[in-house]
Amino acid sequence: MKLDKDISLKSYNTFGIDVKAHQFISIQSEEELLEILKRFYASELFVLGGGSNMLLTQDINETVLHVNLKGIEVVEENDDFVLLKANAGENWHNFVLYCLEQGYGGLENLSLIPGNVGTSPIQNIGAYGVELKDVMSYCDTINRQTLSKKRFYAEDCQFGYRDSIFKSKFKNQYIITSVVFKLTKKNHKLHIDYGSIQNELNAQEITSPTIQDVSKAIIAIRKSKLPDPKEMGNSGSFFKNPIVPFSILENIQRNFPDVPFYKIDKNSVKIPAGWLIEKTGLKGHRKGDAGVHSKQALVLVNYGNASGKEVQELAELIKKEVAIKFNIDLETEVNIF
Numbered sequence: 001m002k003l004d005k006d007i008s009l010k011s012y013n014t015f016g017i018d019v020k021a022h023q024f025i026s027i028q029s030e031e032e033l034l035e036i037l038k039r040f041y042a043s044e045l046f047v048l049g050g051g052s053n054m055l056l057t058q059d060i061n062e063t064v065l066h067v068n069l070k071g072i073e074v075v076e077e078n079d080d081f082v083l084l085k086a087n088a089g090e091n092w093h094n095f096v097l098y099c100l101e102q103g104y105g106g107l108e109n110l111s112l113i114p115g116n117v118g119t120s121p122i123q124n125i126g127a128y129g130v131e132l133k134d135v136m137s138y139c140d141t142i143n144r145q146t147l148s149k150k151r152f153y154a155e156d157c158q159f160g161y162r163d164s165i166f167k168s169k170f171k172n173q174y175i176i177t178s179v180v181f182k183l184t185k186k187n188h189k190l191h192i193d194y195g196s197i198q199n200e201l202n203a204q205e206i207t208s209p210t211i212q213d214v215s216k217a218i219i220a221i222r223k224s225k226l227p228d229p230k231e232m233g234n235s236g237s238f239f240k241n242p243i244v245p246f247s248i249l250e251n252i253q254r255n256f257p258d259v260p261f262y263k264i265d266k267n268s269v270k271i272p273a274g275w276l277i278e279k280t281g282l283k284g285h286r287k288g289d290a291g292v293h294s295k296q297a298l299v300l301v302n303y304g305n306a307s308g309k310e311v312q313e314l315a316e317l318i319k320k321e322v323a324i325k326f327n328i329d330l331e332t333e334v335n336i337f
Helices: 030-039 092-102 117-123 197-203 211-225 246-255 273-279 308-326
Strands: 003-008 020-027 045-048 060-067 072-077 081-087 136-143 149-153 174-184 233-237 243-245 268-270 290-292 299-302
Touching: 020 030, 030 060, 030 136, 030 174, 081 117, 092 117, 092 211, 117 136, 117 174, 197 211, 243 246, 246 268, 273 308, 290 308, 299 308
Parallel strands: 020 060, 045 060
Antiparallel strands: 003 020, 072 081, 081 174, 136 149, 136 174, 233 299, 243 268, 290 299
16 A cells, blocks of 8 residues: 555546546455544545546545455355456446346346446446346445444435435445346347347347347447547546426427437436537537547547536536436436535
8 A cells, every 4th residue: 555645637537637646545355444533534535446436526635545445256045046256446338348247137237337436336327228236145344433344235225317325415425345136047138129239239130149249239329429538538428317397398398309219207308418408509518638539428528628617617518418418317327526
């Protein structure tokens, strides 16, 4: 464990924003984590995982604590299911690939999502009809102030759309050290009706898809739409898809009868934020090195040397234009610091 001073966080956030950390510590074990939590007040620490769901707009004066706990192990299994534990610092997509290699089903729809395992419950990550809440059994945590360990089962986490108890009631109170997933070993339940998964499988002439086939299809779809953070800085979807009353949808349909939507319940629908942004004319918009991706308007990108403030200003412009045109207030999915 080493304490570094005044280091750039450019390589520690997928947006590639070049801000500095006053102090930086990377920990590889729970023992090191507990030692750091004993040395620093909770308010003195800025906890950093994979850096995939954040926009850094300024230097970090707190001590940055990089949670880099590694390891994957079977907790329990039978003929049908396995409880698989992944430590917080494991790369999410690499973990999904590991599960597929073992023949474990459940995570294939969540392929190629950037970030680390430890932050996945905070955001309740999701894609193509599957969310983390559907596959998580429990996660283990350490309280940042009391240093006590606590296990949160899925039903304790108050999961919502890109939301959890770790973003509300217990925000900044716990550090997730590991997550345990309940995955299938056989009779996998495939989710291929969402979006263009079936079309991609058809294009590949796959009629009886495996979990590996579904993953490959989703990877192909994502690569066709989304920029690789290693090549162009981004955090994936910047905004949440808004859930709005039917009355808002009906107003939009007067001018855009083909507006896409997904029924949530008898009173509300979800409208793709990317579609809303595209209809404002901002798809592909660029100011300096901050831009809206040309293939997917939901993704804001750093073309090279954009500052966090410039990306934030672009996000505010998008929110303003969507509110004017559609009377919808977009919420950011990305955390802004």
